[in-house]
Amino acid sequence: MAFKDRIVSDELKKWRSLHARMVLTEEERKYYLNKEKGFEGELRFDELTEKLTGDQIILNDLLLEVNGVTFQIDTTIIFQDTIDLFEVKNYEGDYLFKQNRFYINSELEILNPLDQLKRCQTLFRQLLQNLSFKIPVEGRLIFINPEFTLYNAPENKSIIFPTQINRFMKKLNSKPSKVNGTHKKLAEQLVSLHQTNSKINMLPNYEYHQPQMGISCASCHSLMTSVKGTKLICNVCEVEEKLESAVMRSVWEFKLLFPDKEITTNSIFDWCKVVPSKPIIRRILQKNMKSIGIGQWSYYEF
Numbered sequence: 003m004a005f006k007d008r009i010v011s012d013e014l015k016k017w018r019s020l021h022a023r024m025v026l027t028e029e030e031r032k033y034y035l036n037k038e039k040g041f042e043g044e045l046r047f048d049e050l051t052e053k054l055t056g057d058q059i060i061l062n063d064l065l066l067e068v069n070g071v072t073f074q075i076d077t078t079i080i081f082q083d084t085i086d087l088f089e090v091k092n093y094e095g096d097y098l099f100k101q102n103r104f105y106i107n108s109e110l111e112i113l114n115p116l117d118q119l120k121r122c123q124t125l126f127r128q129l130l131q132n133l134s135f136k137i138p139v140e141g142r143l144i145f146i147n148p149e150f151t152l153y154n155a156p157e158n159k160s161i162i163f164p165t166q167i168n169r170f171m172k173k174l175n176s177k178p179s180k181v182n183g184t185h186k187k188l189a190e191q192l193v194s195l196h197q198t199n200s201k202i203n204m205l206p207n208y209e210y211h212q213p214q215m216g217i218s219c220a221s222c223h224s225l226m227t228s229v230k231g232t233k234l235i236c237n238v239c240e241v242e243e244k245l246e247s248a249v250m251r252s253v254w255e256f257k258l259l260f261p262d263k264e265i266t267t268n269s270i271f272d273w274c275k276v277v278p279s280k281p282i283i284r285r286i287l288q289k290n291m292k293s294i295g296i297g298q299w300s301y302y303e304f
């Protein structure tokens with residue numbers, strides 16, 4: 003079990019919501035789908051690290067800062083004698099390696115993931131030094147997607163290709179390790195240093211009335227939903243959800259997209275759109291939130 007879980011970031015949640023609710027530019031759409039794909043790759047790698055049976059500490063997704071520089075590590079595993087950092091790439095299709103550079107479709111240069119990994123290792127070492135913790139740091143670049151090919155691949159032990167992952171995980175699993183209180187203390191320190199609010203967010207611009215209103219389906223994110231009695235039904239994938247939980251999910255989404263807007267019966271009634279009456283919304287808000295003020299100026303807080 004991981005000491006720190008991977009969760010869907012607020013940034014990705016916002017993108018998911020906006021993708022369902024408004025027309026994105028081609029560039030925005032690409033950026034969002036890349037994010038989604040990267041996250042999917044990280045989850046795939048989590049499935050593998052979850053199977054490790056040895057004595058180690060797994061920290062998923064750390065966003066750290068050292069001497070004013072921010073860096074992110076997909077997976078960090080603390081073993082007895084080393085700390086292994088993993089950069090996971092869910093690249094799919096044909097890539098080319100030429101003169102220390104990575105290309106997609108043999109012409110479009112992309113950021114060199116090996117450089118990214120090196121940067122991470124250097125910054126992480128600096129952080130360990132600041133924390134007065136001495137332990138070797140190893141870095142691995144994991145290409146998780148079985149459909150990935152790298153032409154001209156360099157012979158580099160830091161890179162784990164899809165055809166090597168199973169063997170690599172076995173090797174990792176047989177690594178002798180016994181972690182102690184010092185390792186645990188370091189893990190706790192790293193989690194406490196984890197930043198939940200990334201400053202490197204990129205989001206499309208949107209105004210209050212731009213995102214389409216309605217309750218999205220919890221499963222497929224479609225807005226083609228309707229209310230039947232106390233249930234929300236998706237007209238695309240037919241998944242059913244209790245109306246109360248669907249409304250509260252929408253309240254969270256509303257709060258995420260419009261942090262400055264007040265949560266009121268009216269604003270949530272408009273936002274949900276498909277709920278037939280305001281008293282239903284009021285009842286759900288009163289049950290799940292704290293009501294502030296009275297009458298028409300009252301609003302709700304968590």
Ligand SMILES: [Zn+2]
Nearest residue numbers: 219222236239
């Ligand atoms: Zn659905």
